[in-house]
Amino acid sequence: MAKAASSAAAAGGRGPAHHRTRLLLLLLVAIAASASTAGFLLRGALRDPCDARGDSAALTAAGSPLGFMRSKLVLLVSHELSLSGGPLLLMELAFLLTNAGSQVVWITNQRSEETNDVTYSLEHRMLKHGVQVLPARGQDAVDTALKADLVILNTAVAGKWLDPVLKDHVPEVLPKILWWIHEMRGHYFKLEYVKHLPFVAGAMIDSHITAEYWKNRTSDRLKIQMPQTYVVHLGNSKELMEVAEDNVARRVLREHVRESLGVRNDDLMFAIINSVSRGKGQDLFLQAFYQSLQLIQQQKLKVPTMHAVVVGSDMNAQTKFETQLRDFVVKNAIHDRVHFVNKTLAVAPYLAAIDVLVQNSQARGECFGRITIEAMAFKLPVLGTAAGGTTEIVLDGTTGLLHPAGKDGVAPLAENIVRLASDAELRVSMGKKGYDRVKERFMEHHMAERIAAVLKEVLQKSRQRSRS
Numbered sequence: 193m194a195k196a197a198s199s200a201a202a203a204g205g206r207g208p209a210h211h212r213t214r215l216l217l218l219l220l221v222a223i224a225a226s227a228s229t230a231g232f233l234l235r236g237a238l239r240d241p242c243d244a245r246g247d248s249a250a251l252t253a254a255g256s257p258l259g260f261m262r263s264k265l266v267l268l269v270s271h272e273l274s275l276s277g278g279p280l281l282l283m284e285l286a287f288l289l290t291n292a293g294s295q296v297v298w299i300t301n302q303r304s305e306e307t308n309d310v311t312y313s314l315e316h317r318m319l320k321h322g323v324q325v326l327p328a329r330g331q332d333a334v335d336t337a338l339k340a341d342l343v344i345l346n347t348a349v350a351g352k353w354l355d356p357v358l359k360d361h362v363p364e365v366l367p368k369i370l371w372w373i374h375e376m377r378g379h380y381f382k383l384e385y386v387k388h389l390p391f392v393a394g395a396m397i398d399s400h401i402t403a404e405y406w407k408n409r410t411s412d413r414l415k416i417q418m419p420q421t422y423v424v425h426l427g428n429s430k431e432l433m434e435v436a437e438d439n440v441a442r443r444v445l446r447e448h449v450r451e452s453l454g455v456r457n458d459d460l461m462f463a464i465i466n467s468v469s470r471g472k473g474q475d476l477f478l479q480a481f482y483q484s485l486q487l488i489q490q491q492k493l494k495v496p497t498m499h500a501v502v503v504g505s506d507m508n509a510q511t512k513f514e515t516q517l518r519d520f521v522v523k524n525a526i527h528d529r530v531h532f533v534n535k536t537l538a539v540a541p542y543l544a545a546i547d548v549l550v551q552n553s554q555a556r557g558e559c560f561g562r563i564t565i566e567a568m569a570f571k572l573p574v575l576g577t578a579a580g581g582t583t584e585i586v587l588d589g590t591t592g593l594l595h596p597a598g599k600d601g602v603a604p605l606a607e608n609i610v611r612l613a614s615d616a617e618l619r620v621s622m623g624k625k626g627y628d629r630v631k632e633r634f635m636e637h638h639m640a641e642r643i644a645a646v647l648k649e650v651l652q653k654s655r656q657r658s659r660s
Contacts, residue, residue, distance in 0.1 A: 256291070256292050256640070257637070257640050257641045257643075257644035258288060258289060258291075258292035258294075258640055258643070258644050258647070259292055259293070260644070260647075260648065261289055261292045261293065261294045261644075261647065262292060262293030262294065263293060263294070263295070264294050264295070264341040264342065264651075265294070265295045265297070265336070265339055265340045265341050265342075266289055266294050266295070266296050266297070266340060266341065266342045266343075266344065267297050267299065267336050267337055267340040267342070267343045267344070268282055268285070268286055268296065268297065268298050268299065268344050268346065269299045269301060269328075269343065269344065269345050269346060269350050269353050270282050270298070270299070270300050270301065270346045270347070270350060271300075271301050271302055271346065271347050271349035271350045271352070271353075272300060272301070272302045272303075273300040273303070273310075273311045273314050273315065274310060274311070274314075275310060275467075275535065275537060276467065277374065277562060278346055278347045278374045279314075279346070280537070281346075281372075281374070281426070281562075282344070282346040282372070283314070283317075283318065284429070285344070285372075285643065286298060286318060286321070286323050287321050287323075288640055288643070290321055290322045290323060295324075296322070296323045296324065297323070297324045297325075297326055297336050297340070298315075298318055298323050298324065298325045298326070299325075299326050299327070299328045299333055299336075299353070300325075300328060301328045301349075301350060301352065301353040302349075303328065328353060328357065329356070329357050333357055334357065334358060334361060337357075337358060337361070337365050338361060338364060338365065340365075340368065341368065341651065341654075342368055342370060342647065342650065342651060342654070343365055343368055343369045343370070344369070344370050344371075344372055345369055345370075345371045345372065345392075346372050346374075347372070347373065347374055347375060347380075348371075348373055348375050348380040348381075348385045348386055349380065349385055350371075351371075351384075351385045351386050351387070351388060351389070352384065352385055354388055362388065366388055366391045366392050366393075367391075367392075367393055367653075367654050367657040368393060368650075368651075368654040369388075369392035369393055370392070370393055370394050370395075370396055370646070370647070370650045371389060371392050371394070371395045371396070371419075372395075372396045372397075373395055373396070373397050373398075373402070373406060373559075374397075374398055374402075374559045374560070375402075375559065376402055376405065376555070376556040376557065376558070376559050376580055377471070377555070377556070381409050381410070381413055381414060383414050383416075386410070386414070386416070387416070389410065389416060389418065389419060390416050390417050390418070390419055391419070392419050393419065393420070393650045393653050393654050393657075394419050394420045394421065394422060394646065394649070394650045394653070395418055395419050395420070395421045395422070396421075396422045396423075396424050396643075396646055397421060397422070397423055397424070397559070398423070398424065398425065398426060398559045398560035398581060399423065399425065399559055399560050399580065399581030399584050400423050400584060401556075401557075401580055401581060401583065401584065402559045402560075402580065402581060403421050403423050405556065406418060406421070407421065420649075420653075422645075422646045422649075424639065424642040424643055424646060425560065425584070425633065425634065425638070425639070425642065426560055426562055426565065426634070426639055427565070427634050427635045427636045427637070427638045427639030427640070428565055428566055428569050428630060428634060428635055428636060429636050430636055432540060432566055432569060433569055433635070433636075435540045435544070436540070436543070436544075436566075436569040436570045436571075441544070442544040442570070443544075445540065445541045445544035445545060446544045446545045448541070448545075449541050449542060449544070449545035450545055453499075453501070453531045453533075453545075455499050455531075455545075456497070458496055458497075459496055459497045459498070459499055460495070460496045460497070460498045460499065460547050460548070460613055461498075461499045461500075461501055461545060461546040461547050461548070462481065462498065462499070462500050462501070462546070462547065462548045462549075462550055462575075462609060463500070463501035463502075463503055463542060463546040463548070463549060463550065464477050464500075464501070464502055464503070464504075464549075464550045464551070464552055465503040465504060465539055465542060465543075465549065465563050465567075466503075466504045466553070466563065467504045467506075467535055468502065468504050468505050468506060468511070468513065468514050468517070468535070469513065470513050470554070471553065471554055471555065472504070472552065472553055472554070473552030473553055473554045473577070473597075474502050474504075474513075474517055474552070475513070475516065475517060475520070476552060476554070476598075476599065476601065476602050476605070477500070477502075477550050477552045477605070478500060478502075478517060478520055478521065478530065479520070479602050480601075480602045480603075480605035480606040480609060481498075481500040481526075481529075481530070481606070481609060482520075482524050482526060483602065483603065483606035484498070484606040484607075484609040484610050484613070485498065485526065485529070487606060487607070487610050488610060488613070491610075493610070493613075493614055495610075495613040495614055496613070497529075498529065498609075498613055499529050499530070499531060500526075500529060500530045500531070501530075501531045501533060501542070501546060502517065502530070502531070502532050502533065503533040503535070503536070503539070503542050504533075504535045505532040505533060505534055505535065506534065506535055507532075517532075518532070539563065539566060543566060543567055543569075543570040543572065544570060546572065547572065547612075547619060548572060548573050548574075548575060548609075548612055548619065549563065549564070549567035549572050549573075549574050549575070550574075550575045550576075550605070551563065551564050551567075551574055551575070551576035551577065551582055551586075552575075552576070552577055552601075552605070553577055553579070553580065553582070553597075554577065554579075554597050554598065555579070555597060555598075556579055556580050557577050557578075557579025557580025557581065557582055557583075557597060558579075558580045558581050558582055559580060559581050560580075560581035560584075560585070561576075561580070561581050561582050561585065564576065564582060564585045564586065565585060565630055565634040567626075568585075568591060568623075568626035568627060568629060568630045568634070569627060569630045569634075570623075570627075571620075571623035571624055571626065571627045572623050572626065573591065573592045573593070573612060573618075573619050573622035573623050573626065574586050574591065574592035574593075574622075574626065575592060575593050575594075575595065575605060575608050575609065575612070576592060576593075576594055576595075577594065577595060577596070577597040577601060578594040578595065578596055578597070579597045582594070585629075585634070586626075587625070587629070590622065590625050591622055591625045591626035591629055592622055592626065593608040593611070593612070595608060
Protein backbone atom coordinates (compact mmCIF):
# COMPACT_ATOMS: atom_id res chain seq x y z
CA MET A 193 0.00 0.00 0.00
CA ALA A 194 1.49 3.32 -1.08
CA LYS A 195 2.26 5.91 1.59
CA ALA A 196 2.82 9.63 1.16
CA ALA A 197 6.09 10.76 2.69
CA SER A 198 6.95 14.16 4.08
CA SER A 199 10.51 15.43 3.75
CA ALA A 200 11.12 14.50 7.39
CA ALA A 201 9.79 11.00 6.84
CA ALA A 202 11.87 10.63 3.71
CA ALA A 203 14.90 11.45 5.79
CA GLY A 204 14.04 8.69 8.24
CA GLY A 205 12.36 10.93 10.81
CA ARG A 206 8.76 11.54 11.85
CA GLY A 207 7.30 14.83 10.75
CA PRO A 208 4.31 16.72 12.15
CA ALA A 209 2.01 15.31 9.46
CA HIS A 210 2.90 11.77 10.51
CA HIS A 211 2.09 12.52 14.14
CA ARG A 212 -1.20 14.23 13.30
CA THR A 213 -2.28 11.27 11.16
CA ARG A 214 -1.28 8.83 13.85
CA LEU A 215 -3.11 10.72 16.56
CA LEU A 216 -6.25 10.76 14.44
CA LEU A 217 -5.99 7.00 14.10
CA LEU A 218 -5.52 6.64 17.84
CA LEU A 219 -8.52 8.81 18.48
CA LEU A 220 -10.58 6.63 16.16
CA VAL A 221 -9.44 3.59 18.14
CA ALA A 222 -10.65 5.23 21.33
CA ILE A 223 -14.02 6.05 19.81
CA ALA A 224 -14.42 2.55 18.42
CA ALA A 225 -13.40 1.02 21.72
CA SER A 226 -16.01 2.92 23.67
CA ALA A 227 -18.81 2.26 21.20
CA SER A 228 -18.24 -1.18 19.75
CA THR A 229 -17.48 -4.70 20.84
CA ALA A 230 -15.25 -5.47 17.90
CA GLY A 231 -14.51 -2.15 16.28
CA PHE A 232 -10.86 -3.07 16.06
CA LEU A 233 -10.12 -6.72 15.75
CA LEU A 234 -6.66 -7.10 17.15
CA ARG A 235 -4.61 -5.29 19.75
CA GLY A 236 -2.30 -4.18 16.94
CA ALA A 237 -5.19 -2.37 15.29
CA LEU A 238 -3.06 0.55 14.12
CA ARG A 239 -1.02 -1.65 11.86
CA ASP A 240 -1.97 -1.43 8.20
CA PRO A 241 -2.83 -4.98 7.08
CA CYS A 242 -1.60 -4.10 3.60
CA ASP A 243 1.90 -3.93 5.08
CA ALA A 244 1.82 -7.45 6.50
CA ARG A 245 2.82 -9.34 3.38
CA GLY A 246 5.62 -6.95 2.62
CA ASP A 247 7.07 -7.45 6.09
CA SER A 248 7.90 -11.09 5.45
CA ALA A 249 11.09 -10.68 3.46
CA ALA A 250 12.30 -7.86 5.69
CA LEU A 251 11.79 -9.85 8.88
CA THR A 252 13.51 -12.90 7.48
CA ALA A 253 16.38 -10.84 6.12
CA ALA A 254 16.79 -9.15 9.48
CA GLY A 255 17.30 -12.52 11.12
CA SER A 256 13.85 -13.26 12.51
CA PRO A 257 14.09 -16.04 15.12
CA LEU A 258 11.35 -17.81 13.16
CA GLY A 259 13.21 -17.52 9.84
CA PHE A 260 13.78 -21.30 9.80
CA MET A 261 10.00 -21.69 9.38
CA ARG A 262 10.17 -20.20 5.89
CA SER A 263 8.21 -22.35 3.39
CA LYS A 264 7.01 -24.68 6.16
CA LEU A 265 3.33 -25.67 6.12
CA VAL A 266 1.71 -25.07 9.51
CA LEU A 267 -1.85 -26.07 10.39
CA LEU A 268 -3.45 -24.17 13.29
CA VAL A 269 -6.52 -25.73 14.91
CA SER A 270 -8.54 -23.47 17.22
CA HIS A 271 -11.53 -24.65 19.23
CA GLU A 272 -13.32 -21.39 18.36
CA LEU A 273 -12.80 -18.02 16.71
CA SER A 274 -13.84 -15.26 19.07
CA LEU A 275 -12.60 -12.26 21.04
CA SER A 276 -11.27 -14.47 23.84
CA GLY A 277 -7.59 -14.80 24.66
CA GLY A 278 -6.83 -18.24 23.22
CA PRO A 279 -7.93 -17.64 19.62
CA LEU A 280 -6.34 -14.18 19.55
CA LEU A 281 -3.01 -15.56 20.75
CA LEU A 282 -3.12 -18.18 18.02
CA MET A 283 -3.84 -15.45 15.48
CA GLU A 284 -0.79 -13.52 16.66
CA LEU A 285 1.30 -16.64 16.17
CA ALA A 286 -0.24 -17.08 12.71
CA PHE A 287 0.91 -13.58 11.75
CA LEU A 288 4.40 -14.12 13.17
CA LEU A 289 4.67 -17.27 11.05
CA THR A 290 3.37 -15.71 7.85
CA ASN A 291 5.77 -12.80 8.33
CA ALA A 292 8.58 -15.37 8.61
CA GLY A 293 7.50 -16.95 5.32
CA SER A 294 5.46 -19.92 6.55
CA GLN A 295 2.40 -21.20 4.75
CA VAL A 296 -0.27 -21.05 7.45
CA VAL A 297 -3.69 -22.71 7.37
CA TRP A 298 -6.37 -22.03 10.00
CA ILE A 299 -9.21 -24.32 11.09
CA THR A 300 -11.92 -23.41 13.60
CA ASN A 301 -13.44 -26.54 15.12
CA GLN A 302 -16.49 -25.11 16.91
CA ARG A 303 -18.01 -22.67 14.47
CA SER A 304 -21.36 -21.01 15.04
CA GLU A 305 -24.01 -21.97 12.50
CA GLU A 306 -25.38 -18.43 12.60
CA THR A 307 -23.85 -15.46 10.80
CA ASN A 308 -21.32 -14.02 13.21
CA ASP A 309 -19.83 -10.60 12.51
CA VAL A 310 -16.87 -11.19 14.82
CA THR A 311 -15.97 -14.53 13.22
CA TYR A 312 -16.33 -13.09 9.73
CA SER A 313 -14.18 -10.06 10.57
CA LEU A 314 -11.44 -12.11 12.20
CA GLU A 315 -11.34 -14.51 9.27
CA HIS A 316 -11.19 -11.57 6.86
CA ARG A 317 -8.23 -10.15 8.75
CA MET A 318 -6.43 -13.49 8.63
CA LEU A 319 -6.96 -13.73 4.89
CA LYS A 320 -5.45 -10.24 4.49
CA HIS A 321 -2.38 -11.47 6.36
CA GLY A 322 -2.05 -14.46 4.03
CA VAL A 323 -3.52 -17.10 6.34
CA GLN A 324 -5.66 -19.66 4.51
CA VAL A 325 -8.94 -20.51 6.29
CA LEU A 326 -10.42 -24.00 5.80
CA PRO A 327 -13.57 -25.73 7.06
CA ALA A 328 -12.87 -27.89 10.10
CA ARG A 329 -14.21 -31.03 8.43
CA GLY A 330 -13.66 -32.46 5.02
CA GLN A 331 -10.91 -33.92 2.88
CA ASP A 332 -9.05 -30.59 2.62
CA ALA A 333 -8.62 -30.54 6.39
CA VAL A 334 -7.38 -34.13 6.43
CA ASP A 335 -4.98 -33.60 3.52
CA THR A 336 -3.56 -30.45 5.10
CA ALA A 337 -2.97 -32.22 8.41
CA LEU A 338 -1.15 -35.05 6.65
CA LYS A 339 1.03 -32.71 4.55
CA ALA A 340 1.76 -30.18 7.29
CA ASP A 341 5.22 -29.90 8.78
CA LEU A 342 3.64 -28.85 12.05
CA VAL A 343 0.14 -28.95 13.57
CA ILE A 344 -0.67 -26.68 16.50
CA LEU A 345 -3.76 -27.44 18.59
CA ASN A 346 -4.85 -24.41 20.55
CA THR A 347 -6.37 -25.05 24.00
CA ALA A 348 -7.34 -28.40 25.48
CA VAL A 349 -10.78 -28.35 23.85
CA ALA A 350 -9.21 -28.42 20.37
CA GLY A 351 -8.39 -32.06 21.01
CA LYS A 352 -12.00 -32.89 20.14
CA TRP A 353 -11.13 -32.19 16.50
CA LEU A 354 -8.75 -35.12 16.08
CA ASP A 355 -10.87 -38.28 16.09
CA PRO A 356 -14.01 -37.06 14.26
CA VAL A 357 -12.00 -35.50 11.42
CA LEU A 358 -8.74 -37.44 11.06
CA LYS A 359 -10.17 -40.80 12.12
CA ASP A 360 -7.67 -43.52 11.10
CA HIS A 361 -5.01 -40.89 10.31
CA VAL A 362 -4.66 -39.69 13.92
CA PRO A 363 -1.50 -41.81 14.60
CA GLU A 364 0.20 -40.27 11.54
CA VAL A 365 -0.44 -36.71 12.71
CA LEU A 366 0.25 -37.02 16.46
CA PRO A 367 4.09 -36.97 16.12
CA LYS A 368 3.97 -33.48 14.58
CA ILE A 369 1.46 -31.88 16.96
CA LEU A 370 2.40 -29.09 19.34
CA TRP A 371 -0.43 -28.60 21.84
CA TRP A 372 -0.70 -25.00 23.09
CA ILE A 373 -2.58 -24.98 26.40
CA HIS A 374 -3.93 -21.86 28.14
CA GLU A 375 -6.50 -23.27 30.56
CA MET A 376 -6.40 -23.45 34.34
CA ARG A 377 -9.99 -24.47 35.02
CA GLY A 378 -10.74 -28.02 36.12
CA HIS A 379 -13.59 -28.73 33.69
CA TYR A 380 -11.08 -28.88 30.84
CA PHE A 381 -9.54 -31.99 32.34
CA LYS A 382 -11.64 -34.50 30.44
CA LEU A 383 -10.18 -37.58 28.86
CA GLU A 384 -12.29 -37.08 25.74
CA TYR A 385 -10.41 -33.81 25.15
CA VAL A 386 -6.84 -34.78 25.98
CA LYS A 387 -6.53 -38.55 25.62
CA HIS A 388 -3.98 -38.09 22.81
CA LEU A 389 -1.89 -35.65 24.82
CA PRO A 390 0.82 -38.17 25.86
CA PHE A 391 1.58 -39.01 22.23
CA VAL A 392 2.06 -35.55 20.68
CA ALA A 393 5.45 -33.98 20.03
CA GLY A 394 5.09 -31.50 22.85
CA ALA A 395 2.89 -29.19 24.91
CA MET A 396 3.43 -25.43 25.17
CA ILE A 397 2.02 -23.67 28.24
CA ASP A 398 2.03 -19.98 29.17
CA SER A 399 3.34 -20.20 32.75
CA HIS A 400 5.31 -22.53 35.02
CA ILE A 401 2.47 -22.70 37.53
CA THR A 402 0.01 -23.85 34.87
CA ALA A 403 2.48 -26.40 33.51
CA GLU A 404 2.91 -27.90 36.97
CA TYR A 405 -0.85 -27.94 37.46
CA TRP A 406 -1.38 -29.84 34.22
CA LYS A 407 1.38 -32.30 35.05
CA ASN A 408 -0.16 -33.14 38.42
CA ARG A 409 -3.80 -33.20 37.32
CA THR A 410 -3.28 -35.36 34.23
CA SER A 411 -1.30 -37.86 36.28
CA ASP A 412 -3.55 -37.92 39.36
CA ARG A 413 -6.99 -37.56 37.78
CA LEU A 414 -6.72 -38.89 34.25
CA LYS A 415 -3.85 -41.37 34.74
CA ILE A 416 -2.01 -40.12 31.68
CA GLN A 417 1.35 -38.41 31.33
CA MET A 418 2.14 -35.03 29.85
CA PRO A 419 4.46 -34.99 26.82
CA GLN A 420 7.60 -32.85 26.75
CA THR A 421 6.31 -29.54 28.09
CA TYR A 422 7.66 -26.09 27.23
CA VAL A 423 6.82 -22.92 29.16
CA VAL A 424 6.58 -19.83 26.96
CA HIS A 425 5.72 -16.51 28.55
CA LEU A 426 3.85 -14.15 26.25
CA GLY A 427 5.02 -10.76 24.99
CA ASN A 428 3.57 -7.39 24.06
CA SER A 429 3.13 -6.53 20.40
CA LYS A 430 5.23 -3.83 18.78
CA GLU A 431 2.04 -1.90 18.00
CA LEU A 432 0.92 -1.76 21.63
CA MET A 433 4.40 -0.73 22.75
CA GLU A 434 4.43 2.11 20.20
CA VAL A 435 1.26 3.55 21.73
CA ALA A 436 2.48 2.95 25.29
CA GLU A 437 5.73 4.81 24.61
CA ASP A 438 4.14 7.73 22.75
CA ASN A 439 3.48 10.42 25.37
CA VAL A 440 1.35 12.54 23.05
CA ALA A 441 -0.77 9.58 21.96
CA ARG A 442 -1.33 8.51 25.56
CA ARG A 443 -2.42 12.00 26.52
CA VAL A 444 -4.91 12.21 23.65
CA LEU A 445 -6.37 8.81 24.50
CA ARG A 446 -6.49 9.59 28.21
CA GLU A 447 -8.36 12.82 27.66
CA HIS A 448 -10.83 11.29 25.23
CA VAL A 449 -11.70 8.24 27.34
CA ARG A 450 -12.01 10.24 30.55
CA GLU A 451 -14.23 12.80 28.87
CA SER A 452 -16.46 10.02 27.50
CA LEU A 453 -16.81 8.57 31.01
CA GLY A 454 -17.25 11.91 32.76
CA VAL A 455 -14.03 11.52 34.75
CA ARG A 456 -11.77 14.49 35.46
CA ASN A 457 -8.10 14.39 34.61
CA ASP A 458 -7.00 14.51 38.27
CA ASP A 459 -9.35 11.73 39.39
CA LEU A 460 -7.98 8.23 40.01
CA MET A 461 -9.21 5.34 37.88
CA PHE A 462 -8.88 1.69 38.93
CA ALA A 463 -9.88 -0.66 36.12
CA ILE A 464 -10.48 -4.35 35.61
CA ILE A 465 -10.21 -5.34 31.94
CA ASN A 466 -11.59 -8.82 31.29
CA SER A 467 -14.74 -10.40 29.91
CA VAL A 468 -17.32 -10.11 32.65
CA SER A 469 -17.64 -13.46 34.41
CA ARG A 470 -17.48 -14.76 37.95
CA GLY A 471 -14.10 -16.31 37.32
CA LYS A 472 -12.61 -12.89 36.52
CA GLY A 473 -13.73 -11.49 39.88
CA GLN A 474 -15.49 -8.27 38.92
CA ASP A 475 -17.93 -8.75 41.80
CA LEU A 476 -15.15 -8.98 44.39
CA PHE A 477 -13.37 -6.01 42.82
CA LEU A 478 -16.47 -3.83 43.20
CA GLN A 479 -16.89 -5.00 46.79
CA ALA A 480 -13.27 -4.07 47.49
CA PHE A 481 -13.68 -0.72 45.76
CA TYR A 482 -16.74 0.07 47.88
CA GLN A 483 -14.83 -0.92 51.03
CA SER A 484 -11.92 1.32 49.98
CA LEU A 485 -14.29 4.30 49.75
CA GLN A 486 -15.51 3.52 53.27
CA LEU A 487 -11.94 3.23 54.59
CA ILE A 488 -11.02 6.59 53.10
CA GLN A 489 -14.05 8.19 54.70
CA GLN A 490 -13.46 6.53 58.08
CA GLN A 491 -9.78 7.46 58.17
CA LYS A 492 -10.50 10.94 56.77
CA LEU A 493 -7.82 10.49 54.13
CA LYS A 494 -7.22 13.15 51.51
CA VAL A 495 -7.07 11.35 48.18
CA PRO A 496 -8.26 12.25 44.68
CA THR A 497 -11.80 11.24 43.71
CA MET A 498 -11.69 7.54 42.79
CA HIS A 499 -13.49 5.66 40.04
CA ALA A 500 -13.82 1.96 39.21
CA VAL A 501 -14.04 0.93 35.56
CA VAL A 502 -15.24 -2.49 34.41
CA VAL A 503 -14.11 -3.02 30.81
CA GLY A 504 -15.57 -6.19 29.31
CA SER A 505 -19.26 -5.69 29.97
CA ASP A 506 -21.95 -7.14 27.71
CA MET A 507 -25.48 -6.21 28.71
CA ASN A 508 -26.80 -7.73 25.50
CA ALA A 509 -26.02 -11.14 26.98
CA GLN A 510 -28.23 -10.30 29.99
CA THR A 511 -26.36 -12.66 32.28
CA LYS A 512 -27.35 -13.02 35.90
CA PHE A 513 -23.80 -12.12 36.97
CA GLU A 514 -23.73 -8.83 35.09
CA THR A 515 -27.13 -7.90 36.49
CA GLN A 516 -25.80 -8.61 39.99
CA LEU A 517 -22.85 -6.28 39.40
CA ARG A 518 -25.07 -3.41 38.36
CA ASP A 519 -27.51 -4.07 41.20
CA PHE A 520 -24.61 -3.89 43.67
CA VAL A 521 -23.60 -0.49 42.31
CA VAL A 522 -27.13 0.89 42.58
CA LYS A 523 -27.75 -0.61 46.02
CA ASN A 524 -24.61 1.00 47.44
CA ALA A 525 -25.17 4.32 45.64
CA ILE A 526 -21.79 4.32 43.88
CA HIS A 527 -23.18 4.67 40.36
CA ASP A 528 -21.32 7.99 39.97
CA ARG A 529 -18.03 6.21 40.76
CA VAL A 530 -18.42 2.98 38.72
CA HIS A 531 -18.38 2.80 34.92
CA PHE A 532 -19.22 -0.19 32.72
CA VAL A 533 -17.62 -0.38 29.26
CA ASN A 534 -18.50 -2.85 26.52
CA LYS A 535 -15.94 -5.56 25.83
CA THR A 536 -13.39 -4.55 23.23
CA LEU A 537 -10.02 -5.54 21.86
CA ALA A 538 -8.89 -1.92 21.67
CA VAL A 539 -7.44 -1.95 25.18
CA ALA A 540 -4.82 0.75 24.59
CA PRO A 541 -7.23 3.69 25.10
CA TYR A 542 -8.24 2.39 28.53
CA LEU A 543 -4.70 1.56 29.58
CA ALA A 544 -3.77 5.13 28.64
CA ALA A 545 -6.72 6.51 30.63
CA ILE A 546 -6.47 4.60 33.92
CA ASP A 547 -4.05 4.83 36.84
CA VAL A 548 -4.07 1.26 38.20
CA LEU A 549 -4.96 -2.13 36.69
CA VAL A 550 -6.74 -4.69 38.84
CA GLN A 551 -6.19 -8.30 37.77
CA ASN A 552 -8.67 -10.15 39.99
CA SER A 553 -9.00 -13.58 38.37
CA GLN A 554 -10.22 -16.13 40.88
CA ALA A 555 -9.60 -19.76 41.90
CA ARG A 556 -6.28 -20.77 40.29
CA GLY A 557 -5.96 -17.39 38.61
CA GLU A 558 -4.93 -16.68 35.04
CA CYS A 559 -2.75 -19.07 33.09
CA PHE A 560 -0.72 -15.97 32.24
CA GLY A 561 -2.83 -12.83 31.94
CA ARG A 562 -1.84 -10.85 28.85
CA ILE A 563 -3.58 -7.68 30.06
CA THR A 564 -1.13 -7.60 32.99
CA ILE A 565 1.97 -7.12 30.86
CA GLU A 566 0.07 -4.70 28.62
CA ALA A 567 -0.76 -2.55 31.64
CA MET A 568 2.85 -2.67 32.81
CA ALA A 569 3.91 -1.42 29.37
CA PHE A 570 1.80 1.68 30.11
CA LYS A 571 3.69 2.10 33.41
CA LEU A 572 0.67 1.12 35.48
CA PRO A 573 0.97 -0.59 38.87
CA VAL A 574 -0.99 -3.85 39.07
CA LEU A 575 -3.17 -5.08 41.92
CA GLY A 576 -3.42 -8.82 41.27
CA THR A 577 -4.50 -12.05 42.85
CA ALA A 578 -1.65 -14.16 44.22
CA ALA A 579 -2.57 -17.03 41.90
CA GLY A 580 -1.62 -18.48 38.53
CA GLY A 581 0.62 -16.75 36.06
CA THR A 582 0.14 -13.35 37.72
CA THR A 583 2.69 -14.39 40.34
CA GLU A 584 5.24 -14.89 37.55
CA ILE A 585 4.62 -11.40 36.17
CA VAL A 586 3.95 -9.08 39.10
CA LEU A 587 6.68 -8.63 41.71
CA ASP A 588 4.75 -8.07 44.93
CA GLY A 589 5.72 -4.76 46.49
CA THR A 590 7.83 -3.78 43.47
CA THR A 591 5.67 -3.65 40.32
CA GLY A 592 2.36 -4.02 42.14
CA LEU A 593 0.61 -5.57 45.11
CA LEU A 594 -0.87 -9.06 45.38
CA HIS A 595 -3.88 -10.18 47.39
CA PRO A 596 -5.51 -13.60 47.99
CA ALA A 597 -8.14 -14.93 45.62
CA GLY A 598 -11.68 -15.41 46.86
CA LYS A 599 -13.61 -13.54 49.51
CA ASP A 600 -10.52 -13.48 51.73
CA GLY A 601 -8.95 -11.14 49.18
CA VAL A 602 -11.63 -8.43 49.30
CA ALA A 603 -10.36 -6.63 52.39
CA PRO A 604 -6.65 -6.81 51.37
CA LEU A 605 -7.55 -5.54 47.89
CA ALA A 606 -9.48 -2.64 49.44
CA GLU A 607 -6.44 -1.79 51.58
CA ASN A 608 -4.17 -1.96 48.53
CA ILE A 609 -6.49 0.36 46.61
CA VAL A 610 -6.31 2.85 49.47
CA ARG A 611 -2.54 2.48 49.69
CA LEU A 612 -2.01 3.32 46.03
CA ALA A 613 -4.64 6.05 46.08
CA SER A 614 -2.77 7.69 48.97
CA ASP A 615 0.71 7.50 47.47
CA ALA A 616 1.30 9.02 44.03
CA GLU A 617 5.05 8.40 44.24
CA LEU A 618 4.48 4.69 44.88
CA ARG A 619 2.21 4.46 41.86
CA VAL A 620 4.83 6.08 39.66
CA SER A 621 7.66 3.97 41.07
CA MET A 622 5.78 0.68 40.64
CA GLY A 623 4.69 1.66 37.15
CA LYS A 624 8.25 2.47 36.09
CA LYS A 625 9.58 -0.81 37.48
CA GLY A 626 6.78 -2.71 35.76
CA TYR A 627 7.69 -1.08 32.45
CA ASP A 628 11.35 -2.02 32.95
CA ARG A 629 10.31 -5.62 33.64
CA VAL A 630 8.28 -5.72 30.43
CA LYS A 631 11.21 -4.41 28.40
CA GLU A 632 13.46 -7.00 29.99
CA ARG A 633 11.34 -10.11 29.38
CA PHE A 634 7.80 -9.58 28.03
CA MET A 635 8.26 -8.15 24.54
CA GLU A 636 7.11 -9.65 21.25
CA HIS A 637 10.68 -10.53 20.27
CA HIS A 638 11.13 -12.39 23.58
CA MET A 639 7.99 -14.39 22.84
CA ALA A 640 9.10 -15.05 19.24
CA GLU A 641 12.50 -16.26 20.42
CA ARG A 642 10.95 -18.57 23.00
CA ILE A 643 8.44 -19.98 20.53
CA ALA A 644 11.17 -20.40 17.90
CA ALA A 645 13.21 -22.55 20.27
CA VAL A 646 10.17 -24.75 20.90
CA LEU A 647 9.26 -25.09 17.23
CA LYS A 648 12.81 -26.07 16.29
CA GLU A 649 12.85 -28.86 18.84
CA VAL A 650 9.36 -30.08 17.97
CA LEU A 651 10.16 -30.15 14.23
CA GLN A 652 13.35 -32.07 14.89
CA LYS A 653 11.54 -34.63 17.05
CA SER A 654 8.81 -34.95 14.45
CA ARG A 655 11.33 -35.70 11.70
CA GLN A 656 13.10 -38.27 13.87
CA ARG A 657 9.83 -40.03 14.74
CA SER A 658 8.65 -40.06 11.14
CA ARG A 659 11.94 -41.65 10.00
CA SER A 660 11.71 -44.31 12.70
